[in-house]
Amino acid sequence: MEAPELKPCPFCGGEAETHERMDENIWDHSQVTWVSVSCGNIDCDFQGFDWPLEAEPNAFGRWNTRADTALQEEVERLREALKRVATPSAFYVATSNVDPEAYGRMVYAEMVLKGSGLHEAEAEAEAAVRSRFAPPLKEGT
Numbered sequence: 657m658e659a660p661e662l663k664p665c666p667f668c669g670g671e672a673e674t675h676e677r678m679d680e681n682i683w684d685h686s687q688v689t690w691v692s693v694s695c696g697n698i699d700c701d702f703q704g705f706d707w708p709l710e711a712e713p714n715a716f717g718r719w720n721t722r723a724d725t726a727l728q729e730e731v732e733r734l735r736e737a738l739k740r741v742a743t744p745s746a747f748y749v750a751t752s753n754v755d756p757e758a759y760g761r762m763v764y765a766e767m768v769l770k771g772s773g774l775h776e777a778e779a780e781a782e783a784a785v786r787s788r789f790a791p792p793l794k795e796g797t
């Protein structure tokens with residue numbers, strides 16, 4: 657059977673590898689096709705799945721579902737981490753210590769949390785730093 661399109665490994669982004677083998681059903685001695693899907697990255701610890709092809713879901717379905725779930729969990733984890741970094745007190749410290757870089761990073765994190773694209777957040781952060789930490793205008797300029 658042709659494998660459906662498989663998502664990358666949910667833990668390392670590695671390409672999925674599939675293997676098929678025939679085995680005998682111990683009850684009726686029929687032949688059963690087993691399919692395993694695992695991560696092709698040998699340094700990755702994700703074990704993957706090994707299920708009969710006829711199972712519902714089989715190893716392909718389980719792999720793709722796990723990839724979605726793991727991706728969603730990773731997004732939530734990173735979102736929580738950003739929220740812990742970009743706190744009001746961190747903003748306060750960054751601005752009161754006159755630390756433009758820290759302030760820019762706070763603005764960046766806040767923009768990303770609000771759903772901005774990374775380039776847009778970067779531009780917004782640079783603009784915020786320029787406006788907040790602009791050098792005072794000299795006399796006559």
Ligand SMILES: [Zn+2]
Pocket residue numbers: 665666667668669670695696697700701702
């Ligand atoms: Zn992997």
